[in-house]
Amino acid sequence: xxQALHLRLGQHLTMTPQLQQAIKLLQLSTLELxxxxxxxxxxxxxxxxxxxxxxxxxxxxxxxxxxxxxxENRENSGSDDDSVNMSSDDIPNDLPVDSAWDDIYDSIGQPxxxxxxxxxxxxxxxxxxxxxxxxxxxxxxxxxxxxxxxVDHAIAETILDAINDDGYLSVSIxxxxxxxxxEEIELDEVEAVLHRIQNFDPPGVAARNLQExxxxxxxxxxxxxxxxxxxxDLITHHFDYLANRDYSQLMRRMKLTEDELKEVVxxxxxxxxRPGSQITSEKPEYIIPDVTVKKAKDKWVVELNPDAAPxxxxxxxxxxxxxxxxxxxxxxxxxxQLQEARWFIKSxxxxxxxxxxxxxxxxxxxxxxxxxxxxxxxxLVLHDVAEEVGMHESTISRVTTKKYMxxxxxxxxxxxFFSSHVSTASGGECSATAIRALIKKLVAAEIPKKPLSxxxxxxxxxxxxxxxxxxxxxxxxxxxxxxxxxxxKRLT
Numbered sequence: 060x061x062q063a064l065h066l067r068l069g070q071h072l073t074m075t076p077q078l079q080q081a082i083k084l085l086q087l088s089t090l091e092l093x094x095x096x097x098x099x100x101x102x103x104x105x106x107x108x109x110x111x112x113x114x115x116x117x118x119x120x121x122x123x124x125x126x127x128x129x130x131e132n133r134e135n136s137g138s139d140d141d142s143v144n145m146s147s148d149d150i151p152n153d154l155p156v157d158s159a160w161d162d163i164y165d166s167i168g169q170p171x172x173x174x175x176x177x178x179x180x181x182x183x184x185x186x187x188x189x190x191x192x193x194x195x196x197x198x199x200x201x202x203x204x205x206x207x208x209x210v211d212h213a214i215a216e217t218i219l220d221a222i223n224d225d226g227y228l229s230v231s232i233x234x235x236x237x238x239x240x241x242e243e244i245e246l247d248e249v250e251a252v253l254h255r256i257q258n259f260d261p262p263g264v265a266a267r268n269l270q271e272x273x274x275x276x277x278x279x280x281x282x283x284x285x286x287x288x289x290x291x292d293l294i295t296h297h298f299d300y301l302a303n304r305d306y307s308q309l310m311r312r313m314k315l316t317e318d319e320l321k322e323v324v325x326x327x328x329x330x331x332x333r334p335g336s337q338i339t340s341e342k343p344e345y346i347i348p349d350v351t352v353k354k355a356k357d358k359w360v361v362e363l364n365p366d367a368a369p370x371x372x373x374x375x376x377x378x379x380x381x382x383x384x385x386x387x388x389x390x391x392x393x394x395x396q397l398q399e400a401r402w403f404i405k406s407x408x409x410x411x412x413x414x415x416x417x418x419x420x421x422x423x424x425x426x427x428x429x430x431x432x433x434x435x436x437x438x439l440v441l442h443d444v445a446e447e448v449g450m451h452e453s454t455i456s457r458v459t460t461k462k463y464m465x466x467x468x469x470x471x472x473x474x475x476f477f478s479s480h481v482s483t484a485s486g487g488e489c490s491a492t493a494i495r496a497l498i499k500k501l502v503a504a505e506i507p508k509k510p511l512s513x514x515x516x517x518x519x520x521x522x523x524x525x526x527x528x529x530x531x532x533x534x535x536x537x538x539x540x541x542x543x544x545x546x547x548k549r550l551t
Contacts, residue, residue: 081406085413085454088461089347089367096368096407104377105393105400109370194224194264194338201259207252210244214252218265226264226335227272228253263334270298276330286323289313293323301327304548321550348465350418352429359429361419363411364465371404373397413450417458420444421476428476429466433496438480438488481531483524494520494527495535502541510547 074082087095100106192200198219207215217238221230236249256265262279266272273294277287293301293313300308301324310320331337349367353360378397384390421444427435441452441459448455459473480488501519505511511519513532520527541547 077402081409084406084410086457089349092368099403103396103400105374105396106371107374109372194335197338198259211252214249215256218253218256222265224335225333228265228267261334261337269332270294272334273330284326286326289323290326306550346463346470348463348470349414351465352422359422361422363415373400414458416448417444417455418464420447425476434493436490436492438490439477481527489525495539498535499539507549510544512544
C-alpha cells in the first residue's frame, strides 16, 4: 500500500476543563463540596471567602453605628435611678471558696495567648470533639480494674478479643481453652472467667446467644420488677415458644392469664438484644440540607441553604497586582490563577442554579406530599424532570444524588421523591412510595392477634383501586423492614 494524505471533515464533542469542573462540582455532596472549596482556597490565592458584613455595610458605617450604640448604652445606664452603683472598694480581691482553682480547672491547661481568636475558642467550647471509646476499650478498662490472677488475666484478654461489636462471644469456650497450650488451665477456669466478664458493663455482654444475654440482663436489673421471676422462668424453660410467638402454649405451661403473660413479655421486650450496640466509637454524621422548602402565603418556596457552602469572590488586591508584576512568568502564573478562580466561581454559580431549578420542579410535582404526606406522593421519574427543566437525565441524576432537601416533614434526599408507578383500576397511576405508605398504614392498624398476610394486604389494596401482586407487597414490606405476618403476631 502507498502512503497518502487524505482530508476528512468531522464533528465531535470535546469537554473543556471548565465543563469538566462544572460536572465534578455538580455531583459532589455538601461535605465533599466544602472540602473542594477549602482545597481551592488553599491552592488559589485569587480566591477568598465573601463575608456577609462586608457586602451589607462598609467599615466606616459599622464603626459609626457601633459608636452610636455604645453612647446610647452609656446614656441609658446613667439615667437609671434604680441601678445599684458599686465601687471597686466594695468588691474583695479574693472571694471565699471551699476549693482551690487548680482542683476544679486542672484540665484546662495554660490560658490562651492574647493573639488567639476568642470566637474560635468559643466555637471549640460549644462543639467539643467526640471522645467516645469502642466496646473493646470499654471492656479492657473494666478488666484492668478487676483483680485477676496472671493466668485469669490472660484468659480474660482472650475472651475480650473474641467479643464482637454486638457484645456476643463469637467463639466457644472450648476454642478459647484450646488456644492455651498450658495443660494446667481447665475448662471450668475459662468458664469462671467468662462469668466474671459477663458482670461487666453493658449488661448482657459476653453472652453466647440471645437467650443467655436476656437472662444476664434480667438478673442484673437494678430494681426488682414484679414479673422478674416469671420472665427468668420463661427465658430459661420456654424460650422456643416465645420465639415462635406461641402464646397459648406459654399461658398453658406457665399457668398465666393473658394479661399476666403480656406483662412478662413486655418486661422481656424492654431488654437489649444487642448489648454491645450501646457503646460505639463512631462519631455521629450530620446531614446539611442543600435546599430548604417552606410555605409562605399559601405557596411553597424553595431556597438554597446559605450554610451549605461559603460564598467566594476574587481577591481584588491580588488581581490588581497582575499589571504591576515585572516578571513575565509571574504575570502568567497570576493570570492563570485569576482565570481558574473565575471558572471555579462560575461553576459554583452554575451548580446552585441547576440545583435550585431541579428542586423547584420536584416541589411543584410533589406538593401533595408536602401537604398530606407519603400517601399523596406522585409517581415521578428522572425523564419527567429532565423534560421540564430542559436538561439531560444524567444531569438530573447527578443533581439529585447525595443532595438533601429540608421540608416541614423532615430532611429527605432528592432521590426520595422519585419512584416508579403502578396502574390503578381507574386508569391512573400510583407511586411506589404511596403504596409503601399504605402498606405501612394497614400493618399499623391490623389486629395484633391476627396480622395481615401479604395476600390479604394485596386484596385490601385492590379494593382501593390499586392492583398490586402479592410478590410486590412482600418486596415493599421487606424494604421497609416489616417482618412477615407470623412474626408480627403479638398479644394485644
